[in-house]
Amino acid sequence: MTFLTHFINGISLGSIYAIIALGYTMVYGIAKMLNFAHGDVIMIGCYAVFMSMSSLKLPATVSVAIAIAVCTVLGIVIEKVAYKPLRKASPLAVLITAIGVSYLLQNIALLVFGADSKSFQSIVAIPPLRLAGGELVIPSVTIVTVILCIVIVAALLTFIKKTKAGQAMLAVSEDKDAAQLMGVNVNGTISLTFAIGSGLAAVAGVLLCSAYPTLTPYTGSMPGIKAFTAAVFGGIGSIWGAFVGGILLGVIEIMGRAYISSQLSDAIVFAVLILVLLVRPTGIFGKPIHEKV
């Protein structure tokens, strides 16, 4: 029963990593850049929910909708202001810019909300599920997280397969210039990708803070890095990869903490990552890289 509890905790943490990793992986797949500010968009989403719930006293569903709207707009604005002018610049310049945006968001949050941590009230106000005579307690937020994660992945896959905009994304990710020649609006598609990725960040943020209820301007940075690892683990650019990588990472982290050492859990996670990358350099679901000439 204890094993099962740890396993469920792992799946729950992994689902959150997976949702964040989806944002990383989509942006990488289409814009070929690592959006290191993604973790901080999550944090902004958390503050949006926190402020609308505690200051404006809005119901949870409305607050989440506001957060998604705020993050979507923020994602588009970041892309337009910080990344679009650098579309032709070297990948390194874009990477540094992304780190800069990350710090900018953290410091703005510090300035506006202060450094003291806020306690986040879970938006899922359902009592936990008790199984096996109270032996196995599953918090309701865990159930919601896992279900939402699966729904989001399914929706994204359908979106990319069935819609015109989704096909455009696929085309841009294959070859930007060729897609443009074929009449695909590349800039619009990249904006859309950022919008979806950032909207997902808001959802991930709400779930993250509901499960682990503190909120500081640095809340997003560590989960962001872990989710980025998950995306690489699964094969960056692949939606399935982000999903599987996220879940695996969460389970390995919790299992390592439970059965090997609570102090070394991060070391274990990254050791596994190194092993996977040694065997499969492009991650579990990654496509082999073809050098373009």
Next chain:
Amino acid sequence: MKKVISVLLTAAMAFSMLAGCGSEEKKDALYIGGIGPTTGGTAIYGTAVKNGAQLAVDEINAAGGISGYQIEYKFEDDQNDAEKAVNAYNTLKDWGMQILMGTVTTLPCVGVVDKTGADNMFQVTPSASSTDVIKGDNVFQICFTDPNQGTKSAQYIGENNLAKKVAIIYDSSDVYSSGIEEKFVEEAADQGLEIVSAEAFTADSKTDFSTQLKKAQDAGAELVFLPIYYQESSIILTQADAMGFDPIFFSCDGMDGILTMENFDTSLAEGVMLLTPFAADADDEATKKFVSTYKEKYGDTPNQFAADAYDAVYTIKAAIEQAAADGTEITPKTASSDICDALKAAMTKINVNGLTGGEDGLKWAETGEVNKEPKAVKIENGVYVGM
């Protein structure tokens, strides 16, 4: 264009150098510097110290200063970073600092004490609680030391028979937390406490404690000892509640702040015990006045850090007055090294009746350690109640 800029820059530099000289000559106040994190993850502590000390400085200045001299007080941010703290120290020295009140957190303080030791600069730290901080004879602490808290906690639990089976959750990446944990484990053996699980976390994984709690629960812990800060404690309390685990939670001064944490459901903290030198709802006159002035000025309930900083400034005042009584007059012109020699000797003689001292006030040993006794309080109906 470049020429214009370079001329402007040169002019600015020359002017600033002159300005520097000017203040040197006109100096007619005692220069006390402070260092601590006012931005970053531990900003809550640095800000509290900055404000608490400012309050004391304002009071002293309004009442005529120290031996007739006004205090000039300047606080520099170190973002809880050792390198930035040393930079801040150098900045303050250029400004003309004679006495250092700081730094706030242990890690940067360890870096700064090397510098103050080499410069023979008198230093009082309000809240850096590691014993590493007071290795030099020029540094004095206002807070009690980490080992003291660990030992005291184990003694308290043992003597009051709170529990026999104890679990610990601590931050192995933090000297404060692991220092307390180490001493607690040592003393627990003498107190007949059985440590059924000791689980660590690090700065990089401090959001999820379900695993550590589950292990404590499975091991049958009656009491969980949390030598950590309140941010992490708030998650632990919430997660323990969600999983239906209800042991006694016992913590140290890092837990101070949990009740004022925005939006935290304080009913979860009911029954939590902690060691603290200062409770903002104590009903003595000095505390009441301090709390109300602080609230009025900064809109917040002061925590233990603010109180320690307030006491630190009054301690400096008492030491300067003691030095004067011993025949060494300290003036704005006295060199910092001479001040240090005089105050070092004075510190062991003074007795400060501060906010955070017990009934016999604060006294210091030559080592720089204060005689302060950690007091145990329990949270009942959302307030600290002495035990």
